Amino acid sequence: MNGFLLEVKENTIIESQKISSWQKIEAEYKDILSYKYLNNWEEIELPAEWSEAEQLTTFFKSDFAFPADNQENMIWKFDFETGGEALLSINGEIVHGLDRNHKEMIIDSNQYAGQEVELVIEAALDRINKIYLEIEGYKHSFSRAEFKIVDREGKSFYYNLLSLFELKNELQGIEKEKYKKIEVIYQKLKEMYYNQKRKNAKIDFKFLNKVYHSEIEKIESENNYKIACFGHAHIDLAWLWQFKETVRKSARSFSTALNLLKAYPEFKFIQSQPKLYQYMEECFPELFARIKEEVKENNWQVEGGMWVEADTNLISGESLVRQFLYGKKYIKDHFGEDSKVLWLPDVFGYTASLPQIMKKAEVDYFMTSKISWNDTNDFPYSIFNWVGIDGSEVLTHVPRVILPYTYNGEVDAAKIKEIENNYEEQKKENVFDYKFGDSSNYFKKDRVIPDNNLIYIYGYGDGGGGVTEEFIEKLKRFKELPYLADIDFSQPREYFKRIDQERKENNISYPDWRGELYLEYHRGTYTSQAEIKLKNRRLEEKLKKAEILNTIYQITDQKTLEKLWQDVLSNQFHDILPGTSIKEVYQDVNQVYKKVEQELNQIINDNLEQALSLNKNSSDADQKTLDNNQVDYFVVWNSLGRQRNSYLEIECSQLNIDFEAGIRVQSWPEAEDLKFCFKKDLSSKEMLKIYLDKISGLSAKIIKIEAVGKNNSKEFKSSYMKKNYIPNQLQEKSAQIENQYYRLQFDSQGRISSIYDKKLERELIESGEKANQLQFFVDQPPRYDAWEIEADFAEKEIKNELNLETLTVAEDDLEKRAIISWTFRDSTIKQEIILLTDKKRIDFKSSLDWQEREILVKTAFPVNLLSEQASYEIAFGQINRPTTSNTDYEKAQFEVPAHRWADLSESGFGVSLLNDSKYGYDIKNNLMRLTLLKSSNYPDPTADAGKHNFIYSLYSHSGSLRKSRTLNEAENINEKLVSKKIKSVRKYMGDETTHNLLNSILEFKKGKSRLTALKKAEKDKAVILRFYEPYGGRDRIKIKIADYFKIEKVAEVNLLENPVEKQSEIKLDNNLLSFELSKFEIKTIKLYLK
Structure with a gap:
């Protein structure tokens, strides 16, 4: 700003009064709005430096008398330079946030004229300046406090x-x-x-x-452009600060917005994330009430669709459903609003199943700016139809502006002109129209931008803060000035409805974008903070299990499960689950996860206990053996909606019997002998492993483990070590393991030199290559350490530092395994490579004690086949991506996200790489790689340090992916059997009013689609069933539902559980449900009960 403008600004001040008398007190910020005061109030003089300690809060207070005269031509203002981030209250009422961008504020002279008040400022660390920008010599100083009267x-x-x-x-x-x-x-x-x-x-x-x-x-x-300006405050639920600080950030940002709405009638504000509003409801009810009033007046729009601005690459399909279900429900219940816009400005890529989920959650429009951050290819469109894997489409806008203002926009003439110029340039450019996986469809065409409806999202963000007075004042004038676009103070819902209406009225055809919105940036987020990703997946599975059981046995209420869902959903925020927050955030998250897991375990156990107590005929003989400690019983429940053969592992410490004398394991009451073995896992725990054959979907078996003496059964030490290999004596192919499906041979470094599929008579590994290569790469991106993997990572491989310590081959009745230990620098890696007797699958059970920094870890399988595309599981489906690097689009996808499996197939044959907790894949040509760890330094210098336990698996198949068991095996390694030790058993569980746990709740008679939810309906006496088609074809389903459910009628509903307008054909005949699913369709059925 030049001297003339500064002079004019000074001359607008009629009167200025310094507020010089202040006191301060320091407090430790313990938890949400919980403080421990460390000293007493003391007098201070300005300027006064104050503590920058992470957990310290400094309070300042002063008495102030407002003038009695409040003339119409005068504006009252406070002007504070507090340093840090702060919140001003007047007589206990929250008034305005204070930060590096918000120093002046308008004060309502009609409210305060002639009053003597107490001013209180709560001040804390500015984490953006201190941690993110790392401003050298940055200090917190309360240096200015003035009251001004402005003309x-x-x-x-x-x-x-x-x-x-x-x-x-x-x-x-x-x-x-x-x-x-x-x-x-x-x-x-x-x-x-x-x-x-x-x-x-x-x-x-x-x-x-x-x-x-x-x-x-x-x-x-003349200017043909119209810019809809959305004022907002992007508030990361956690990032460089903990959740407890987000509560205060929200109060600062929201009070600032409320103050500006009061001063400027034309101003409109939009804020997403119901979780933030829940914080206000619980912690700042006065602010919450004021927000509700502004929402009622249509000045404040509660939008966004989801519970939080969640990552969409990593979370399950059902989690995405619940983000919308609980997010929209909260908005409707508390504000009476129907959210229609998915607002995700800062999420790191968008899964191809999202359009269908949006449409079935009654969300019609999508806004993101993050795709404009691509590091390789300029995204070709601004307004377009995003088409999902099932054909659903949503109207989408990607604002075309330069970094870093994509969603934290500042307002000046340069930014406004830049938006116009960018769109003008976009019209002139050519774009490659390339359908991934189809090299024949690769040509240039003119880019078409058929609309002049632009967007600018303004307001300081990430750490909140939001809009300023100056932003609004400038936009008011830009609206009037020549040579600038027509400025509209707007809100997302109205904007999208307007352009949608214009499209229909004027027959405008927007371009289509099919498939995922892949962000060519932040690829490390599929891997960073591996423990958090593993726990999220386990809790997603456990929530499903708890809901199914609770729907039947009703131990807890729906609100309890909804709260547990919300806790998990909150931690799916796009800077938490992707692994890009500070250490303290993950300490908080682990505490939440621990509590949720404990509660879910309790719900599952209590429901199983309830099921087992529904007995009228106990077995005295069995009860007697229990009393004599000669028998242990376990109930084992299959949570999948299909029959499975599976393995159960029980810690021997859970057994009360004298198992060293010999045991028998049987199903009860059938008394069928079950295969079992004893083994030690990688942590040396003694385990009993049992093979269970043909457990029906959503049903249980009772396992009886009985001590029978040495002469009648196996001894404890029946798993004999077959051979130990000394590394320097280990010759090529001298160590091997083999079962009826595979033969594996190991080289002198513990790598696999051959995987031979005996059924298909085919070698899986390319000649001369090694499989299960543990690869290590220097991982030091120039910025965004936890977020990034560099495109040239493969050129930075660290070789010859992985040292084999031991390789042991063992076998028993259930498995053949190689137990291998390596060291890498200061870290240790142990693996059990397991061939199961009754499974065509190779498991790599891994245990790492990781002590390295900024090293990327992958496992590599150079397979003996070639395909131009690979298939990857995503939420509610799968997508194909190219394995070639012909184009810049293909080259940019050097690391891609997937869920539980990826598959590389050629005609008649394929190999699948499965996992139980990983998300980053890298498949180029015939090299299949899974990323295991990242261990970045920023923003958490301890990220991924310590112990990790996970499984990945290899599975080969004939025929197509659809005809393979890839999905089944991925489910098997992820959704373990639920087991509970029980005190007694009963021969009869259930009667005409209860369900027998040993019988299937529902049983697939026909079809390959998957059950993803069985829950109590949000309203009505009803049960919700949700299915999806996973392979990309039509599927006819027949399901037998347990007689326990007295079904009056069935109806198709959407993901919000509202009836769909066009009902599909669903037949119900004596509890046999028949219906059809189309390609990748998600279908939700409501069973109305009598």
Whole structure:
């Protein structure tokens, strides 16, 4: 800003009063709004430095008397330079947030005129400046506190001049004629101002403003663009701060927005994330009530669709459903609003199943800006139809603006012109139209932008703060100024409805984008903070299990499960689950996860206990053996909706019997002998492993483990070690394991030199290559450490530092395994490579004690096949991606997200790489890689350090992916059998009013689709069933539902459990449910009960 403008701003001040008498007190911020005061109030003089300690809060207070006179032509303001981030309260009422961008605030003179009040400022660390920007020598200093009375017309004149100044500077040297016209007006106003000043008269700002408007109106200007400006405050639920700080950040940002809404009738505000509103409801009910009033007046829009702005690459399909279900439910219940826009400005890529989920959650529009962050290819469209894997489409807008203002926009003339110019350039460019996986469809075409409806999202964000007075004042003037787009203070819902209506009325055809919105950036987020990703997946599975059982046996209420869901959903926020937050955030998350897991375990166990207590005929003989400690019983429940053969592992420490003397394991009451073995896992725990054959879907078996003496059964030490290999004596292919399906041979470094599929008579590994290569790469991206993997990572491989320590081969009745230990620098890696007797699958059970920094870890399988595309599981389906690197689009996808499996297939044969907790894949040509660890330094210098336990698996198949068991095996390694030790058993469980746990709750008679939810309906006496088609084809389903459910009628509903307008054909005959699913369809069925 030049000297003239500064002078004008100073001359708008009628009166200024310093507030010099202050006291302060320090407190430790323990938990949400919980403080431990460390000293007493003490007098201070400004300027006063205060502590930057992470967990310290400093309170300042002062008494202040407002003037009695509050004339219409005067504006009252406070001007504070507190340092850090702070919140101002007047007489206990929250008024405004204070930070590096919000120092001045308008005060309602009608409310406070003549009052004596107490001012309290709560101040804390500015984490953006201190941690993210790392400003050298940054100190917190409370240096200014002033009350100002400003001339209303003078303030208006100042912003008129400032807007002209910015516009003329933007036009200078580019559009000379336009520049001259604006420059003439600016200089004329400047001259008139100084003429008045030379006469020592009071500046007549009102007259100068009239001249300004008169001169502006003389300029004829055409601009075809209209920019919808959305004021908001992007608040990360956690990132460089903990959840408890987010509560305070929200209060600061929201109070600022409320103050601006009061001062500016034209201003509109939008805020997403019901979780933030829940914080306000619980912690700041007065603010929450004021927000509700502004929502009612249509000044504040509660939008976003989801519970939080969640990552969409990593979370399950059912989690995505619940994000919408509980997010929209909260908005409807508390604000009476129906959210129609998915608002995800800062999420790291968008799964291809999202359009269908949105449409079935009654969300029609999508807004993101993150795709404009691509590091390789410029995303070709701004307004377009995003088409999902099932064909569903949603109208989408990606604002086309330069970094870093994609969603934290500042307001000046340069930004407004930049938006226009970017769209003009976009019209001129050519774009490659390339359908991934189809090399024949690769050509150039003209880019078409059929609309002039642009978006600008403004307001300081990430750490909140939001809109400023200056932003609003400038936008008001930009709306009037020539040579700029038509500015509209707007909100997302109205914007999308308008352009959608214009599209229909004018028959506008927007371009289509099919498949995922892959972000060519932040690829490390599929891997960072591996423990958090594993726990999220386990809890997603456990929530499903708890809901199914609780629907039948009803131990807890729906609200309890909803709260547990919300806790998990909150931690799916896009800086938490992706692994890009500080250490303290993950300490908080682990505490939440621990509590949720404990509660879910309790719900599952209590429901199983309830099921087992529904017995009228106990077995005295069995009860007697229990009393003699000669028998242990376990109930084992299959949570999948299909029959499975599976393995159960029980810690021997759970057994009360004298198992070393010999045991028998049987199903009860059938008394069928079950295969079992004893083994030690990688942590040396003694385990009993049992093979269970043909457990029906959603049903249980009772396992009886009985001590029978040495002469009648196996001894404890029946798993004999077959051979130990000394590393320096281990010869190529001298160590091997083999079962009926595979033969594996190991080289002298413990790598696999051969995997031979005995059934298919085919070698899986390319000749001369090694499989299960543990690869290590230097991982030091120049910025965004936890977020990034560099495109040239493969050139930075660390070789010859993985040292084999031991390789042991063992076998028993259930498995053949190689137990291998390596060291890498200061870290240890152990694996059990397991061939199961009754499974065609190779498991790599892994245990790492990781002590390295900034090293990327992958496992590699160079397979003996070639395909131009690979298939990857995503939420509610799968997608194909190219394995080639022909184009820049293909090259950019050097690391991609997937869920439980990826598959590389050629005609008649394929190999699948499965996992139980990983998300980053890298499949190029015939090399299949899974990323295991990242261990970044920023923002958490301890990320991924310590112990990790996980499984990945290899599975080969004949035929197509659809005909394979890839999905079944992925389910088997992820969704373990539920087991519970029980005190007694009963031969009869259930009667006409209860369900027998040993029988299936529902049983698939036909079809390959998957059950993803069985839950109590949100309303009505009803049960919800949700299915999806996973392979990309049509599927006819027949399901037998347990007689326990007395079904009155069935109906198709959407994901919000509202009836769909066009009902599909669903037949119900004696509890046999028949229906059809189309390609990747998600179908939700409501069973109305009698």
